[in-house]
Amino acid sequence: MAGTLNDRQPDDEPAPDRAGAKRARWGRGRRLLLTGGLLAGLLLIALAAGFFHFAASLPDKVAEPARRTDAIVVLTGGSGRVSTGLRLLERRRADKLFVSGVYKGVDVSELLRVSQQAPGWLTCCVTLGYEAETTYGNAIETAAWVQRNGFGSVRLVTAAYHMPRSLLEFRRRMPEVTIVPHPVFPDHVKQDEWWRWPGSAHLLLGEYGKYLVARVRALVTGPLQAAGVSG
Template structure:
């Protein structure tokens, strides 16, 4: 009986190990593709859009959005995901180069707490403004997941990616930088979860998944 039990365990263990190896291989191939998808440069920095959306997460993003607005790349700017209690004057104080006359063209959103929330907050802004196109400003490592969320929430809006490049994130030769590798692995796993949630929403039409 003992020998039979051991043989049965081996028969079950073999397919499990093979399945695990296959899953890891698929994950690894997808991760390499993801790292190549992370922007290394701005592909379109000149086209005009109706609006600009900055996802909070650093002064470099904010300064980039304000510079684009100053250069009249769009009519209005939305800063999404601002902490409650922080007003526009405080945000502008973070950017010494932001002229005060820009205040009339800037909206701030306090409702978003994550990237999905940013997309939903922007969707409401788009409905209010009637804009048909926007330039999305966020960190380059965050851009793939942001585009996934924004394209899902705003399927009829033309979105131009405008990544910024944090100095501490070394995308080229990322494997040599443990901090960057850990950051990219985390972003990739989040990207997979967002994709799965969206595909499930498309298949089931469950409202809370949207």
């Protein structure tokens, strides 16, 4: 009998709802975009909050200026660092001074002359390190020197904005050594009102980024107990 259900041909099947499937895919894509945008926004907020905390927590004074340590360590790369280290040595805050990251070819006498210090007796107490090119390298180079000399404490001299990353790298490399921070405050870095000075803002943003990279590396590779261990 024509027209019965048993006689229905394949062409009589209802057409798939292509428009509905397209709307469903579009809805899923929209939800993914919204979720990704929300996560990106939260990440930006977290990074911004972290930067403001970083800038606000930078040292604004030398906490323990009179404390003696076994050695003084100066990280090159900014104004006032070497001269500060030499003054501390002259004032007997330590018996030895290590300058990390010196350009090859620079000797102690030239360093003292450039820093406007009379060579005199200071020459015999200063050691230069030529291997380091980064803060990470400074920590490796200094740790090896500290280990060779059996020192248990050092005064770390570097710029205030550079101090958080330096302390992170140094304490990771030398967990059993007492590290006393001695920040230097370059005139060109407007630390208190950095938002009013594009140069200072750019410098602090760059340093914050490097600090985050150092934190991630420390979390991934873990603490290092020996100067000779790579990581």
